[in-house]
Amino acid sequence: MPGSDLFAKAEFNMQVCNACRYCEGFCAVFPAMERRLTFAKADLRYLANLCHGCGACYYACQYAPPHEFDVNIPRNFAQVRAETYRRYAWPSFLASLFERNGVVVSLATAAALAVFLLATFYDQAPAVVFAAHRGGDFYKVIPHGVMVWTFGLVGLYVLLALTIGFVRFWRETGEPIHEFVEPAALGHGILDALHLKNLRGGGDGCPYPDERPSHKRRVFHHFTFYGFLLCFAATCVGTIYHYVFGWMAPYALWSVPVVLGTVGGIGLLVGPLGLLWLKGKRDPDTDEPAQFGMDAGFLWLLFLTSLTGLALLALRETAAMGTLLAVHLGVVLGLFLTLPYGKFVHAVYRVAALVRAALERSRPMPEVTFE
Amino acid sequence: MPDLARAYDVLVLGGGNAALCAAITARKLGASVLLVESAPKAFRGGNSRHTRNLRCMHDRPTDVLTEAYPEDEYWEDLLKVTGGQTDERLARYTIRTSATCTPWMVEHGVRFQPSLGGTLHLSRTNAFFLGGGKALVNAYYRSAEALGVAIAYDAEAQDLDLRDGRFHSATVANGGTSHKVSAKALVAASGGFESNIPWLKDAWGPAAENFLIRGTPYNLGRVLRVLIDKGAKAVGDPKQCHAVAIDARAPKFDGGICTRVDCVSLGIVVNKHARRFYDEGEDFWPKRYAIWGRLVAGQPDQIAYSIIDSKAVGKFMPPVFPPVKAGSIGELARALELDPAALEDTVKRFNAAVRPGTFNHAALDDCGTEGIEPPKTHWARPIDTPPYFGYPLRPGITFTYLGVGVNERARMLMADGQPSANIFAAGEIMAGNILGKGYLAGFGMTIGTVFGRIAGEEAARNARQ
Numbered sequence: 001m002p003g004s005d006l007f008a009k010a011e012f013n014m015q016v017c018n019a020c021r022y023c024e025g026f027c028a029v030f031p032a033m034e035r036r037l038t039f040a041k042a043d044l045r046y047l048a049n050l051c052h053g054c055g056a057c058y059y060a061c062q063y064a065p066p067h068e069f070d071v072n073i074p075r076n077f078a079q080v081r082a083e084t085y086r087r088y089a090w091p092s093f094l095a096s097l098f099e100r101n102g103v104v105v106s107l108a109t110a111a112a113l114a115v116f117l118l119a120t121f122y123d124q125a126p127a128v129v130f131a132a133h134r135g136g137d138f139y140k141v142i143p144h145g146v147m148v149w150t151f152g153l154v155g156l157y158v159l160l161a162l163t164i165g166f167v168r169f170w171r172e173t174g175e176p177i178h179e180f181v182e183p184a185a186l187g188h189g190i191l192d193a194l195h196l197k198n199l200r201g202g203g204d205g206c207p208y209p210d211e212r213p214s215h216k217r218r219v220f221h222h223f224t225f226y227g228f229l230l231c232f233a234a235t236c237v238g239t240i241y242h243y244v245f246g247w248m249a250p251y252a253l254w255s256v257p258v259v260l261g262t263v264g265g266i267g268l269l270v271g272p273l274g275l276l277w278l279k280g281k282r283d284p285d286t287d288e289p290a291q292f293g294m295d296a297g298f299l300w301l302l303f304l305t306s307l308t309g310l311a312l313l314a315l316r317e318t319a320a321m322g323t324l325l326a327v328h329l330g331v332v333l334g335l336f337l338t339l340p341y342g343k344f345v346h347a348v349y350r351v352a353a354l355v356r357a358a359l360e361r362s363r364p365m366p367e368v369t370f371e
Numbered sequence: 372m373p374d375l376a377r378a379y380d381v382l383v384l385g386g387g388n389a390a391l392c393a394a395i396t397a398r399k400l401g402a403s404v405l406l407v408e409s410a411p412k413a414f415r416g417g418n419s420r421h422t423r424n425l426r427c428m429h430d431r432p433t434d435v436l437t438e439a440y441p442e443d444e445y446w447e448d449l450l451k452v453t454g455g456q457t458d459e460r461l462a463r464y465t466i467r468t469s470a471t472c473t474p475w476m477v478e479h480g481v482r483f484q485p486s487l488g489g490t491l492h493l494s495r496t497n498a499f500f501l502g503g504g505k506a507l508v509n510a511y512y513r514s515a516e517a518l519g520v521a522i523a524y525d526a527e528a529q530d531l532d533l534r535d536g537r538f539h540s541a542t543v544a545n546g547g548t549s550h551k552v553s554a555k556a557l558v559a560a561s562g563g564f565e566s567n568i569p570w571l572k573d574a575w576g577p578a579a580e581n582f583l584i585r586g587t588p589y590n591l592g593r594v595l596r597v598l599i600d601k602g603a604k605a606v607g608d609p610k611q612c613h614a615v616a617i618d619a620r621a622p623k624f625d626g627g628i629c630t631r632v633d634c635v636s637l638g639i640v641v642n643k644h645a646r647r648f649y650d651e652g653e654d655f656w657p658k659r660y661a662i663w664g665r666l667v668a669g670q671p672d673q674i675a676y677s678i679i680d681s682k683a684v685g686k687f688m689p690p691v692f693p694p695v696k697a698g699s700i701g702e703l704a705r706a707l708e709l710d711p712a713a714l715e716d717t718v719k720r721f722n723a724a725v726r727p728g729t730f731n732h733a734a735l736d737d738c739g740t741e742g743i744e745p746p747k748t749h750w751a752r753p754i755d756t757p758p759y760f761g762y763p764l765r766p767g768i769t770f771t772y773l774g775v776g777v778n779e780r781a782r783m784l785m786a787d788g789q790p791s792a793n794i795f796a797a798g799e800i801m802a803g804n805i806l807g808k809g810y811l812a813g814f815g816m817t818i819g820t821v822f823g824r825i826a827g828e829e830a831a832r833n834a835r836q
Binding site: 015016018019020021022023024025026037056057059060061062063065066067068069202203204211212366367 | 413414420421423482484485487499500501502503504505506509513622625627628629630631684685686688689690691692693
């Protein structure tokens with residue numbers, strides 16, 4: 001859909017919703033909408049990123065198709081979000097990656113990196129790669145320094161790209177940067193994200209994947225998100241072990257980093273598979289088909305990151321370790337590199353939008369209604 | 372598609388709130404139930420899909436209702452709007468029973484929420500459905516399906532075999548064929564005739580061509596017509612309908628809530644000759660809401676224009692269509708295709724008549740006019756701050772009052788006052804017994820819920836005999 005049509009449609013939708021307001025209790029989008037009388041592109045971009053795409057408003061809507069008003073907030077806002085992802089991407093010339101970052105590209109990137117790593121290891125020391133190492137010492141295959149430098153640099157790049165995206169989003173809302181760290185709003189916004197409050201559909205859950213309210217999507221997203229968080233925590237603990245205590249990896253099965261990583265890894269198996277399963281069953285009426293590749297690509301990379309990581313853990317004392325290490329690191333590197341240009345960015349803009357909504361709630365209601 | 376050839380215990384005609392309440396109740400009492408909805412699935416639910424709340428008697432605050440709304444106050448509110456065109460026994464029964472509705476509704480999937488933004492005046496009296504009426508209708512259909520109610524969409528009851536007050540079968544048109552559906556008991560819950568333009572023309576003449584209908588085109592009143600023609604007692608004013616002023620740019624059908632425009636009290640309203648015709652500041656929203664549709668219907672070509680200046684912006688519920696905007700009154704007139712000189716003259720004379728006062732939109736304030744006909748008795752401020760805005764208005768027909776008589780057990784009455792052997796009625800088709808005229812927000816849903824459940828219970832019991 002060309003840009004202006006997309007925003008004209010979004011603007012009309014919001015005018016219908018603002019005159020109706022029946023969906024106010026479902027999520028944060030509608031109370032935020034009610035603070036406005038007009039909907040400029042910046043407002044629509046903010047509201048679209050506040051939308052979790054749950055579908056509750058669609059099924060409740062008197063004006064949903066085949067009504068001539070053709071109001072379909074989940075789909076329309078998914079399209080606006082896709083526009084914002086490209087708009088805020090850094091560097092800007094990589095924005096088109098969002099359109100190409102489907103399942104095939106994501107997996108191919110990961111596979112290519114895995115092959116490249118394997119070839120590099122082999123080139124360095126062929127015998128070491130295919131040998132079994134006592135205790136699964138992967139630093140024999142890839143030196144610690146190389147790993148830290150590679151992932152450190154990629155990580156910093158990702159952080160930079162995401163931060164610039166966030167700043168671009170926040171600036172466009174018109175809020176000064178310092179408002180983002182206003183403690184109460186920041187706390188509320190983050191809490192709303194951690195609870196996925198807006199996927200509760202006002203209590204019974206959201207009608208996802210079909211019109212029956214359910215908590216399935218919330219549950220699987222929790223598996224995914226908290227799994228991701230635990231894996232990240234495992235890495236942080238490992239880093240502390242290494243640099244603070246001088247305890248070198250690999251760590252024992254019952255060590256803190258391995259337990260965190262294993263539990264998180266299980267979350268990252270269950271969550272993404274569940275979300276992919278729901279996505280496959282989703283009512284085509286509310287879906288935005290153009291977004292499927294980007295979403296699925298990210299979910300598959302998360303799943304494979306976990307699968308290869310757990311396989312590496314299980315087989316770390318065997319001769320397969322070197323190969324599995326290359327595959328796992330390839331997938332992780334693929335995941336990292338695609339983070340700023342794929343579904344992951346929704347987390348950045350969603351949290352920013354939730355914090356903004358909390359900020360707005362803390363302010364008096366502007367004079368926009370009287371009845 | 373359910374089996375239309377088999378005989379059911381209870382046949383429910385209609386697919387809105389009252390029909391669903393009846394079908395669910397009858398099914399839970401063990402009856403086999405067929406619900407016949409004339410609309411396709413996407414437009415199911417009749418006028419209920421556009422509703423948003425239920426007026427509820429309550430003695431103390433609840434999770435969604437503030438303070439208390441006792442029976443007598445509720446009754447007095449009803450008396451006021453109907454001007455006595457009500458049946459006190461049925462009305463008080465409905466009011467008392469309204470206190471018990473919400474737990475049943477919750478049990479069948481309906482969820483509530485605090486009153487919506489811009490509706491604080493209803494937070495004490497009305498329980499709002501989470502997601503509005505279509506969400507309620509969806510929940511009831513899910514519930515009915517799970518219980519095993521057979522549901523036919525796109526199925527219109529066109530005729531009834533009704534002899535000596537006893538129902539035998541209905542002729543139901545579906546998919547180009549006509550089916551004879553027999554059942555032991557009938558629940559008529561198929562609403563009024565607000566979408567039936569020829570019928571509206573009987574009452575209003577050619578003016579009805581210019582009416583916009585706020586609900587779907589499926590509210591044709593066919594069952595109502597057949598019942599009255601075949602000897603049911605008619606109640607309620609056959610010529611009246613509830614009409615509000617809505618945006619003239621709204622679709623012909625199904626514009627629902629969002630097409631309402633209420634900046635009437637913040638400016639002036641003129642007809643196609645750019646002349647004012649009624650006191651815009653007469654009263655608050657509920658009354659204003661209920662009379663302006665009819666006022667516009669009485670004007671030439673059934674069109675009017677609400678004119679405000681920029682002082683009014685943000686002080687009323689935002690309408691769905693943007694206003695026509697202009698830098699001067701003359702320009703605004705041209706944009707609205709009114710005579711610029713006439714509108715300038717009307718505004719000039721209105722502005723000159725405005726007496727100073729303290730503007731307060733929340734009270735019947737002292738800002739009135741002097742020496743002008745019609746006067747504007749409250750909230751009168753000169754229209755002098757550009758830009759100026761205009762909204763074209765047309766009558767938006769919400770519901771009709773004509774119905775069939777019922778007794779306290781929802782049993783339909785025949786013209787001679789005798790109860791029918793096996794016909795029950797619920798919802799808008801019998802609301803005229805209680806709401807003979809006027810409008811009370813959320814009361815239609817109360818009548819539908821109370822009488823839908825009774826009709827379902829009685830029909831199931833009747834079918835067992």
